[in-house]
Amino acid sequence: MYWERVSEEIYLFTSDRYALVNSLAIVTREGIVAIDGLPFPDEAKQIARFLEIRVGKGFHSYILTHHHMDHVYGLFAFPDGVDVLGHELCRRKLLEVGEASLNEARQSDPAFEEVRLRIPNVTFDSGELVLHVDNKTFRLLSLPGHTDDNIGILMEEEEILIAGDAVMAIPIIADGDWEREIETLRYIKKLAPETIVQGHGEVILRGEVQAVMDRYIAYLECVHKKARAMLRQNRDRKELWNIPLEDCGLERVPLGIASHRLHVANIMSVYDKLKTG
Numbered sequence: 001m002y003w004e005r006v007s008e009e010i011y012l013f014t015s016d017r018y019a020l021v022n023s024l025a026i027v028t029r030e031g032i033v034a035i036d037g038l039p040f041p042d043e044a045k046q047i048a049r050f051l052e053i054r055v056g057k058g059f060h061s062y063i064l065t066h067h068h069m070d071h072v073y074g075l076f077a078f079p080d081g082v083d084v085l086g087h088e089l090c091r092r093k094l095l096e097v098g099e100a101s102l103n104e105a106r107q108s109d110p111a112f113e114e115v116r117l118r119i120p121n122v123t124f125d126s127g128e129l130v131l132h133v134d135n136k137t138f139r140l141l142s143l144p145g146h147t148d149d150n151i152g153i154l155m156e157e158e159e160i161l162i163a164g165d166a167v168m169a170i171p172i173i174a175d176g177d178w179e180r181e182i183e184t185l186r187y188i189k190k191l192a193p194e195t196i197v198q199g200h201g202e203v204i205l206r207g208e209v210q211a212v213m214d215r216y217i218a219y220l221e222c223v224h225k226k227a228r229a230m231l232r233q234n235r236d237r238k239e240l241w242n243i244p245l246e247d248c249g250l251e252r253v254p255l256g257i258a259s260h261r262l263h264v265a266n267i268m269s270v271y272d273k274l275k276t277g
């Protein structure tokens with residue numbers, strides 16, 4: 001795990017063990033607002049300890065960007081009795097499948113034994129949820145596509161969008177919806193934040209936002225085009241493994257060894273949907 005500061009009050013923690021997933025702690029005079037947690041208990045506990053020593057403040061609230069385990073598990077390392085905010089669909093999804101998938105994770109790695117799920121108790125399903133803490137406004141917005149329940153958190157005064165997996169170094173739609181994800185990326189372009197914290201990968205800085213969103217949209221359009229072409233040519237599903245990520249304008253570096261697998265999963269999901277009509 002490594003960490004950096006996005007601003008004086010915003011700490012960003014990045015896992016070096018799981019696809020560069022990000023977690024944030026925003027320090028206010030009313031306590032810390034934590035957004036997502038890193039999946040592995042040792043990393044999550046390191047963050048809790050770091051904040052205790054360095055910041056020495058209690059927590060104001062936790063926010064979950066979506067229900068995927070790599071964002072949810074780490075919150076267990078923070079204190080109980082704090083509100084968890086998220087989309088209503090995130091709450092439902094965790095109630096439905098959270099425990100079962102946690103048990104699966106425990107079977108493959110006993111380190112997950114100590115993880116306890118934190119399920120949102122303050123939710124919204126349409127419109128927005130606005131949280132005022134100290135002098136900060138956190139605007140929770142629905143940003144579906146990667147999953148139905150994905151939200152972004154716009155820190156209004158700072159013009160920082162914490163996007164969850166709506167924005168990641170390789171857009172992933174295998175568990176979501178290709179078209180909605182493109183709509184979401186277009187919406188983010190219009191929102192035009194100064195800075196975007198991606199769910200996975202490096203921070204997108206001032207001046208890069210528009211170009212990076214365009215690259216991600218072009219990537220997803222390419223994924224669709226490749227899937228459609230393979231289907232038209234009656235090519236077998238396993239041949240999708242031969243389509244390099246670079247053919248769709250992205251490189252593997254930002255997400256490392258998982259990149260090709262994630263990219264192929266994207267094409268396969270579109271291929272399967274087109275096939276079944």
Ligand SMILES: [Zn+2]
Pocket residue numbers: 066068146165
């Ligand atoms: Zn995700």
